[in-house]
Amino acid sequence: MTHMRSTSSVLVDVELLVNGRRLPLALDPRVTLLDALREHLGLTGTKKGCDHGQCGACTVHLDGRRILSCLTLAASASGREITTIEGLADGDRLHPMQQAFIDHDGFQCGYCTSGQIMSAVALLDEPCGPGEADVRECMSGNICRCGAYPGIVAAVQAVRQGRG
Amino acid sequence: MQPFAFITVTGEQAARQAAAYPDARYLAGGTTLIDLMKLNVERPSTVVDINAVPLAAISELPDGTVRVGAMVRNSDMAHHPLVRDRYPLISQAILAGASGQIRNMATTAGNLLQRTRCYYFRDTTMRCNKREPGTGCAAIDGYNRIHAVLGTSEHCIATHPSDLCVALAAVDATVRVVGSKGARAVPFGEFHVLPDERPERETALEPGELIVAVDLPPLPFARRSVYVKVRDRASYAFALASAAVALDLSGGVIRQARVALGGIATRPWRAHEAELLLEGREASVEMYRQAADAALAAAIPRRHNAFKIELARRTLVRALSRAEALS
Ligand SMILES: Cc1cc2nc3c(=O)[nH]c(=O)nc-3n(C[C@H](O)[C@H](O)[C@H](O)COP(=O)(O)OP(=O)(O)OC[C@H]3O[C@@H](n4cnc5c(N)ncnc54)[C@H](O)[C@@H]3O)c2cc1C
Ligand code: SF4
Ligand code: FES
Ligand code: FES
Numbered sequence: 001m002t003h004m005r006s007t008s009s010v011l012v013d014v015e016l017l018v019n020g021r022r023l024p025l026a027l028d029p030r031v032t033l034l035d036a037l038r039e040h041l042g043l044t045g046t047k048k049g050c051d052h053g054q055c056g057a058c059t060v061h062l063d064g065r066r067i068l069s070c071l072t073l074a075a076s077a078s079g080r081e082i083t084t085i086e087g088l089a090d091g092d093r094l095h096p097m098q099q100a101f102i103d104h105d106g107f108q109c110g111y112c113t114s115g116q117i118m119s120a121v122a123l124l125d126e127p128c129g130p131g132e133a134d135v136r137e138c139m140s141g142n143i144c145r146c147g148a149y150p151g152i153v154a155a156v157q158a159v160r161q162g163r164g
Numbered sequence: 165m166q167p168f169a170f171i172t173v174t175g176e177q178a179a180r181q182a183a184a185y186p187d188a189r190y191l192a193g194g195t196t197l198i199d200l201m202k203l204n205v206e207r208p209s210t211v212v213d214i215n216a217v218p219l220a221a222i223s224e225l226p227d228g229t230v231r232v233g234a235m236v237r238n239s240d241m242a243h244h245p246l247v248r249d250r251y252p253l254i255s256q257a258i259l260a261g262a263s264g265q266i267r268n269m270a271t272t273a274g275n276l277l278q279r280t281r282c283y284y285f286r287d288t289t290m291r292c293n294k295r296e297p298g299t300g301c302a303a304i305d306g307y308n309r310i311h312a313v314l315g316t317s318e319h320c321i322a323t324h325p326s327d328l329c330v331a332l333a334a335v336d337a338t339v340r341v342v343g344s345k346g347a348r349a350v351p352f353g354e355f356h357v358l359p360d361e362r363p364e365r366e367t368a369l370e371p372g373e374l375i376v377a378v379d380l381p382p383l384p385f386a387r388r389s390v391y392v393k394v395r396d397r398a399s400y401a402f403a404l405a406s407a408a409v410a411l412d413l414s415g416g417v418i419r420q421a422r423v424a425l426g427g428i429a430t431r432p433w434r435a436h437e438a439e440l441l442l443e444g445r446e447a448s449v450e451m452y453r454q455a456a457d458a459a460l461a462a463a464i465p466r467r468h469n470a471f472k473i474e475l476a477r478r479t480l481v482r483a484l485s486r487a488e489a490l491s
C-alpha cells in the first residue's frame with residue numbers, strides 16, 4: 001500500500017548546543033530531539049520510553065528548563081542550549097543529584113533514571129513546596145516501572161535539604 | 165510521520181504568510197501536534213515554527229485586563245503573580261494538568277487548540293467523524309468511559325481535555341487572533357464550538373489565523389476561586405471531571421457566581437444554569453447540590469460513562485464548598 005505523498009523531506013541545517021558543545025547536523029525535519037541525541041550524536045543516556053509524552057524517560061533541559069525531547073523537533077531546538085544526563089557530572093565528579101540517587105536507592109533497572117535525574121535537577125530551580133508530597137507532585141511526569149519512588153523522593157529531598 | 169517542510173519564522177506577518185500553504189500547521193510547544201503527527205492523525209504539509217515570534221509576555225492593560233501572550237508557557241502563566249493572585253482558579257487548573265515538563269513546553273494558544281484524547285480519534289484504523297468526516301463514530305457504541313455527557317451529538321461524543329480552558333471559560337476570557345482579514349477578538353464562550361454535524365470543526369478559528377493573546381478581564385471576586393479536578397490517578401492524568409468556580413460572597417449571600425465544568429463535555433463547559441440558581445441565594449451545601457443538579461440536568465450517559473454525571477455533581481459541590489471556605 002502506498003499512501004505517502006513523498007518518501008523523504010528536504011534536510012534542514014540544525015545546530016545543536018549540547019552540554020556546551022556546538023554540533024552542526026543536517027537532519028530530516030521529522031527527527032525529534034530525542035532521536036537526534038541518541039541516533040545522530042551517540043548520546044544514549046537519554047531514553048525513549050513511550051515516545052508520546054507519557055513517561056518522562058526522555059527528559060532533558062532546554063535553555064535550563066526540563067522538557068520532553070520526544071515531543072520536540074530537533075530543528076526547533078536549533079541554537080538553544082541543551083543539557084542531557086551526560087552533561088551533569090563535572091569530569092568524574094557526579095552531580096549531587098546523581099550521587100543522591102545512588103545513596104538513596106533511587107532506581108532499580110535504571111531505565112527511567114536519567115529522565116528522573118534531569119527532572120529532579122530542574123526541580124531545584126522551580127517553585128515546588130518543601131514536603132514529600134510536593135516532590136511527588138512535581139516529579140509526577142516521570143514514571144518508574146520498577147516503583148523506585150520512595151528512593152527517588154528521598155534522593156530529591158536529601159539534595160534540597162543540603163544533605164546531598 | 166509524513167514528510168513536511170519546516171519553516172522558522174520570527175514575526176506574526178511571516179507566520180501567517182507561511183501558514184497560507186495548504187495543510188500548514190503552526191508549531192508551538194509541540195505537545196499536541198508532534199504527538200499526533202507521530203500517530204499520522206495530523207499530516208501537515210508544512211510546519212511553521214512560531215517559537216521565535218515574540219508573543220511570550222504577560223502584561224496588565226490600563227483597564228486592568230491581564231493580557232497573556234499566545235506563546236507564554238503554561239508553567240510561566242501559572243506562576244505569574246498577576247495570574248496567581250488575581251485568578252487562583254487559572255493557576256490551579258494549569259498546575260493540575262499534564263506534568264512539569266509538558267507545562268514548560270505547552271503554550272497558551274496550543275492549550276486552547278489541543279485535541280481530544282478519544283482513543284478512536286488517535287487510532288487511524290478506527291472510524292472517527294472528527295478525524296475523517298463521514299466515517300462514523302466508533303466511540304458511541306464502543307468503549308466510552310472517558311467520553312462526554314454534555315454537548316454531545318450523534319456524530320461525536322469526544323471530551324475537550326483542557327484544564328486551563330475550563331478556568332478561562334469561567335472568567336469570560338477573550339481570544340485575540342489575527343488573520344488575513346485583520347485582527348479580531350473572540351469571546352471565550354464562542355471560541356470552541358459544539359460538534360453537532362461537523363465534529364471536525366472545533367473552534368471559531370479560520371484557516372491560517374494566528375492566536376496572539378488571551379485576555380483575562382478584571383474580575384475582583386475571582387480572588388475567591390478554586391479549580392477541583394478528579395482523575396484516575398493523583399497526578400499526570402486528564403480529568404474525569406473538574407470544576408472551576410468563583411464566588412462573590414457578602415454576608416453569607418452569593419452575589420455572583422462563575423461555574424464551569426471540565427472532563428465531561430465536548431467543549432469547556434460554562435454552567436450558566438448553575439450560576440443563575442446560586443445568585444442571590446444564601447450559600448449552603450444544599451444550594452450547591454441544587455446548582456450541581458441544574459448543571460448536569462441535560463447530561464446524556466453512554467454505556468461506560470454514566471458514573472461521570474454523579475462524579476461531576478460531587479466535584480462541583482466540593483469546588484463551591486471550598487470556594488466558600490476561602491476568606
Ligand atoms: C501526556 C500528556 C498529558 C497531558 N495532560 C494534560 C492535562 O492533564 N490537562 C491538560 O489540560 N492538558 C494536558 N495535556 C495537553 C497539553 O496541555 C497540550 O498538549 C498543550 O497545552 C498544547 O500546547 P502546545 O503549545 O504544546 O501546542 P502545539 O502542539 O504546538 O499546538 C497545538 C495546536 O495548536 C496550533 N497552534 C499553536 N499555537 C498557535 C497559535 N498561536 N495560533 C494558532 N494556532 C496555534 C498548532 O498548529 C496545533 O494545531 C497533556 C499532554 C500530554 C502529551
Ligand atoms: S467521539 Fe468523536 S473523536 Fe471519538 S471516535 Fe467519535 S467522532 Fe471520533
Ligand atoms: S519517551 Fe518522551 S515522555 Fe516517554
Ligand atoms: S528504575 Fe526501572 S523504570 Fe525506574
